[in-house]
Amino acid sequence: MPLDEKWKSACIITIGNELLKGRTVNTNFTEIAKMLTDHGVEVTSGLVVMDAPESIGWAIKTALLSSDIIVTSGGLGPTFDDMTLASIGEALGIDMIENLDALEMLKARFGKMHLELTASRRKMAVFPEGSEIIPNSVGSAPGMLLNHEGRIIISLPGVPSEMRSMLASAIPRVIGHDFFYFDKSITFPGVMESQLAPFVSDIMRRPGNMAYIKSHPLQTEDKNPGIKVEVSARTDSLAKSMEIVETMLREIQEIVKKFGKSSA
C-alpha cells in the first residue's frame, strides 16, 4: 500500500545522556509526539539514546525497520558530543559532505555577529549527502531532512524553541495529506476500571471496530472510584473520526447505565 493511502507511522529518537540520567524531563519527546499526532501521524515508538555514534546509529537502523518518518532531537551543535548527523551518515553508509545551503546559513549568522566560522562551527554545515536543510531561525544549527529509501529522517536540535519551530516548518514538506485524529473522554464517577474492563475488551475485538478505547482510573479502587474513558479514531476525515468516537461513547454510556445500579 503506498504511503498516501494510509496514515504514516513515526518513531521519535531523543538523544542525550542528561535524559538517561534523569536530569532532564523529556519534554521534547512529548512535544514532537503531540505535533505529529495532531497531523495524523501515528507515533508507534520512541527511542532514548546516549550521545554516542554507535547508540545513535543503532537507533536510526532500528527505527527504519518499522517507521515511515523518523524524528531525532539533539546533537546538532558545535561540540564534540554533537554527533547525530555524522552517526546517521555512518550507520546508513552515506558520505558526509559540506552542504552549501547550510554553509551559507552559518556564514550569514556568524557574519552578522562578527564571529569567525571556526572548525567547530563549520561542522554544523556537514550533512549526509542528499540531505535537504531545515533552516533554524532561532539558533545556529540547521536541521536535516533526508529521504532514505522512501523513509523520511528529520533531525532537529535539542533546544526546545529551535526544535519546535523547525519541526513545524518541516512537517508540511513531509506529509502530503493529513489524517484526522479525534478523541474525546468521559468521566464516570462511581465506576471502577475493573467493572468496565470485560465490556471494553469485547468491543475492541469486534470486527470492523475503528475506535480505540482507553480507560484511566481516577482514584485507587478502594476509595471514591471513578474512571475516565477515552475513545479515539483516526480516519481520512475529521467528521468520520468524530462520528466513530461519539457513537462509541454513547454505547459505553449505555453499558455504564445498566450496571451502574447493580454495582457494589
Added chain:
Amino acid sequence: MPLDEKWKSACIITIGNELLKGRTVNTNFTEIAKMLTDHGVEVTSGLVVMDAPESIGWAIKTALLSSDIIVTSGGLGPTFDDMTLASIGEALGIDMIENLDALEMLKARFGKMHLELTASRRKMAVFPEGSEIIPNSVGSAPGMLLNHEGRIIISLPGVPSEMRSMLASAIPRVIGHDFFYFDKSITFPGVMESQLAPFVSDIMRRPGNMAYIKSHPLQTEDKNPGIKVEVSARTDSLAKSMEIVETMLREIQEIVKKFGKSSA
C-alpha cells in the same frame, strides 16, 4: 566479566499510547532513570512503546540484547490494555501461571474493601513462571522481578506513586554493590561552547580518561554567551569519583583562564 566487577547497564521501557500521542509527559522515565543513576546503574537506553503485545515483546527482546537490568513501567492493571506481563511471557516463551504470593496480596486487598476478586482483578495475579513479586503498598497491581538468563526484568505499574515506592523496594533486591556516580558543573560566563569544544575533544580522547565532560550553552551564541560544563565519573568509590571530577574541573578552569583574555 561478572556483573559485580563492573557497574550494571539498564534499559527503561515505558508503555502507553498516551505517551506516544504527547498527552502525558514521560516523568516515569525520568524518575526511574534518576533512581537507577543514583544507585550507580548506567541507563544506556529507553524505549517507549504502545499498549500492544507485539510492541512490548519487541521492546523486551531488544532490551535484553544489551542491558543487565530492564525496568518496565505501565500495563499491570486489570483492563484489556494492561498486557505487559503476558506480553513478556509470550516474547520470552515463559508460561504464565497464577502466582500464589500475588493472589494472596490481591485477596487481602480486595477482601479488605469487601470487593469480589473478579476475573479482571484476578488477572493481576498471573505472572511469567519463575517471577518474584514486588508488593504494591499503594495500589492493587503487584510488580514483577524476573531473572531471565542472568538479566533482571523489573515490571512496575504506570501510576507514579506506586512505581516509585515499588522501584525503591526492588533495587536492593537486584543490585548487590553500588557504584558511585558523581558529577559537578561549573558555569563560565563569556565563554562560547564552540571555543571550548576542541579542548574538550582532546581531553575525552586521552587514554585512561575516566571523566565524562558535557557542556551546555546557556544562551544562543549571539548574545551574552556562557556555558555550563558538567564533569562526571562513576567508579567503585565516591571519593575516587569525586577526585576525578574535581581534578578535571580544575584543568578546564585553567584552559578557560588562558583563552579568556584572547576571546572575541
